[in-house]
Amino acid sequence: MLYLLRIGEISLKGGNRGFFEKKLVQNIKRRLKNFHPRVTGSTGRFLLEIPEESEESVIEVLSTTFGIVGFAKATPAGKSIEEISRGAFSEVERFLQEREGGTFKISARRSDKSFPCSSYEIASIIGNDIRERFKTMTVDVHNPDLLLTIEVRDRAYIYGNDTKGPGGLPVGVAGRGALLLSGGIDSPVAAYLMAKRGLAIDAVYFHTYPYTPVETLQKVKTIVETIASACGGINLYILPFTDVALKIRKDAPADQTTLLMRAGMMDTASRIAGRRNALCLVTGESLSQVASQTAQSMHFTGSTSKLPVFRPLIALDKEEIIAIAKQIGTYETSILPYDDCCTVFSPKKPLIRPDFDFMRKSYDKLDLDELLAESIGKMEKEWYPPV
């Protein structure tokens, strides 16, 4: 079976395009390794050759691998009009398996200029052949039901309507980031959007048992499992964080608890990121959504990270975030009724516009170094491979 893949943004890259393409090929091959695929290609197109029995997996993988804009099953043909015509017939027959008839348009491209017919001539000849052979197919060049593309390169390739891919860039081209994952709606969406820009994801979950239930941890694991494929696999780091949270609760003013917890998490995540050669932190923060997500709050909480903090949801409202969460399949898990933060760590009136210097002093005074190191020492790691 042959598939033709379109790669959109990657083809716009200049000198380092090869790096992007190589990563995409690696990512596709890794996810389809059980079928021993062969991926070749250049100039904005890739060809995937793979055994027929893999169809279901191929569609799943190609529609969820970042870097692919669209894909279609293709028919290869020899470089003669007769062979191209036969290939076109089989594509039309594939189209007619699901419907009785319809409109079509031929789009022909000829990168091999030694081929005797021009693109226009190819389109005219094959178009006529199809009209004669399939009486239920008529031409509509503006809004066809079937866009039949013919590309003449080393061989001729004929393919019908393509299926949309997720777009974006291949995971890994932008390095690695450490995601602060809570089990709520936002952070999985943030992970997905950053992976779409090519970032490989390490997820960090701060577990405050017994103040949060094991069900919340289970929820986090399910979420990671859900987005692992799109993210090219995820390492989940589970940190026991109860001692840190309790120390903050005990030694800091109640209204600062949320911000200091958040700052402690950023601090810890950036330490883990350092060990993993990660280049940034990722959070699901959205401006003004809650007290810890005002500009002032994020200025402070982000300041404990030695790495830049990427917040891909910063300008999205809740409805927009929920729409993406539903699309990527994490929403139903995220809304399971298990708290991701116990009431004992959630002050009734948290600071909303904290003073930066005041909060920094408060954080430094807590002297969490030792506790954070202990937490990292006890962390567990689980690998969720792409499937």
Add this chain to the structure above:
Amino acid sequence: MYTLHPMTYLDWAATAPPMESVLTESSAKALELYANPSSIHAAGKAARRCIEQSRDMCGKYLGVAPNLVHFTASGTESNNIVFSSLLFKKTRGSVVISGIEHPSIYEPAKMLECAGFTVTYVKAESNGIVDPARIAACVGQDTVMVALMLVNNETGAIQPVGEVSHLIREKESCLSRRIHIHTDAVQAFGKMRISCDELGIDSLSASAHKIGALRGAGVLYLSQPFDVVFRGGGQEDGIRPGTENLQAIFALTSALEIWEEKREEWNAKAVELRQNILNRLISAGARLFDPSYLEKTDRYSPYIIMASFPPIPGEVLVRVMSDNGFSISTGSACSARGKKNLRVVQNMHADRAFSESAVRISFGPSTSESECDAFCSALEREVTALINQLGGR
């Protein structure tokens, strides 16, 4: 397959452990009397006899004619049958329930609200007991039903159902029509002597798995038949159509018989255990919702204890005690999974700190003194540690 860790079970109000003899005997019955009780052959008639004997037994216990007792699948189903019957009324009216009812009353009442009924929710006093006068005061010209549970499932508070009925029946003479009075007796069934006549009620619901029988059987006493939503083969006088669950029904009455025989002895022991546990909890820093909870033992079920340990969230204490091998719960098991449900405690004027930290300890006849002792010691230890962690704030 799952493995239960060795544990001390103190969540009987959620589900009582099944009695071994009840399980054995009811399994034997299920093997012997598998025919459909509606069949007219000998095997079907034998199954029918078994169910009718169970009905006689329940009727005797409730002090009513057996034909007024219907078997259902659960207490929840019994409650729903009663509430949904109101949907057949040609005109909408009002319903009065207490604010401390189990979700299987509270939610059907909400459903009636959606269907156009007016529902009044009457709060309990701070001692967890509803003032009969408050309920009576809410009964008006258009009141069609009043529901008050017999024993509250979170606090064990025994509700004055008889007094409420008395006041309502007095009012009825002015209204010249009968108001349906329903009681959810799930936590009282078997554990208290119940006379439907003395209570002056029109319907009562109960459940089998709270008294050591199987899940899948409930009881519904109805003084008069009414229309029901679910239709079928006409079983249980059409009140609960569907083939009867003979094994669960047999188990229910087997367990009830044992309770009838042992009730005085078991209750006396439970009263003592309750006092001991309460005293230990208080010395461990427990807050009770009312001082009378300790003193007026006749006003509370001896099998259910509610205590609160602010600022420890109830669910945190439940988790920690579970890790120690003790099963307790926060509030009602039917609503404890997931988001906090503080409705019941807040409907008895408890403050938020008390409500959020409340836990329920419920036990039964096989709970031993040594188990309670071990539980109290572990609880004292964990509460001290948690309070220390949380800095008492």
